[in-house]
Amino acid sequence: MSRKETELGIILAKIADELNITDTMYDKAVQSYIAVGNWIGDGLDFTVEIMPQGSMNLGTTVRPINESDDYDIDLVCLLHEGWQLDARTIKELVGKRLKENAMYKKKLDEGSRCWKMSYDGFHMDILPCVPKERLFIKDNHTEIRLTHKNNDGTYSDKYSNPHGYKLWFINQMLNVYKNLSEKYAIENRTIIDEVPIYKVRTPLQQSIQLLKRHRDIMFAGKDDIAPISIIITTLAAKAYNNETDLYEALHNILDNMPNYIENRNGISWVENPVMANENFADKWQHHPEKKKSFFSWLEQAKLDLLIKPIDMYGIDTIGKHYKTVIGDLPVNRALNALGDEKKQARSSSSLYINGLAGGISTTTDTSSKKIKEHTFFGS
């Protein structure tokens, strides 16, 4: 890797960290969904467990482009003893109970599989479900049965395994995940099992956040053809080789994502790694425009995130370019954070220049000179 590639990876990692959910919002999200879970549980004769699925469960949540907008949170609402209930009953039990709360009722809509609720700064998709078999036990019996309401008002059973997917996802980045969790645990004096996944920050998680934000901006106003997060996340996790450097990880992911799309008798297939025979790309068959937009997005992401900036000169040129493809706020915050780090390093006598052309850094070589403390003066 060239020094330019390494440095670009550092900037991209900082931007990804600025796309990540904040501690305040994370804590608020947990409080909000626990309150929702308690409300449902208190009104039903079932043990109700509410838990995040999707990005919130994987540490790949991306802030909304307009930061005053609501965060999207996908939640599973499991009725533990409900394995014999039919689909309609599962959906309606949860919906009826939500409507009994005046606050929740205000902004409640029905989706084909979930209840959609806007509340307290979050847009929550609440998926009513029951264990697929008699008992739901982590980590080995976690398949769930969910409900799908058809256009004609009838219901079908569908199946999923969000907890299994989380374990699979962690396994795809296990080496790096273990090292970074351990590091976080030591620095924050906690135990590894209590490190929240959104705090781990592996290059896989960071890459997915950059890709999702790039998708959000590229397809703003064209949601219907935007590549869906589960496809991006699954293909990225399959392509990831536990690279520790973000530039290398993202490069490898973007190059190799298409290799994990199978062709099964002429049908494009992105297999759910924990639910054999489920195709995350099932819609591509009847909506070829979705498939097409996935591939055009992939090429554009490669160009915008890696190829164009590596040919540019100037943090300013690169920064302004990233603003157009990732958004102003995360790029400004990321670059200011890098600047602040350098300033702090200088104040603690650990910032150096490496010759005239080597740039400033906290690492040294034979041509290094320490930057003495000084005060920029003048207007």
Added chain:
Amino acid sequence: MVHKQIWKKKKISLAEQLFALKKAYKESTCFIQGHNTLIWRGQACPSPLSSTYSLEIRYTLGSKPIVTVQGDTIKNIEAPNFPHVFHRDVNSNTVTLCLCYGDEFNSSMLISDTYIPWAIEWLYYYEIWLVTEEWCGGGIHPFSKK
């Protein structure tokens, strides 16, 4: 008397400054103009992703070194909040940098250890400022408070 001489900081001659500059920055040019002015010119790059900038330092014994950056890589020269410069010349696209305050530099110090690292550091924050409009390097704005 001997003690006093040990404690008193020794002024560094232009020849010594020139020697140190050439030794530290081999790819730069440096010469003494007339009797008492040293001129140094070099191409500097504040990070692997950065542009390359033409730096010049003009140092007359007894006064503060004058550091300028010149050329097309200097952008937004007319911005009202352009950071930490004494002077801007729009025609030649040249800015004169304000890199230190009070006695942070005196004639017993080497330019190669002070002004050049400081100028390169200025360039780094400058490139970030062009994107974010925030100056991350700290400092004092003498005219901002009335």
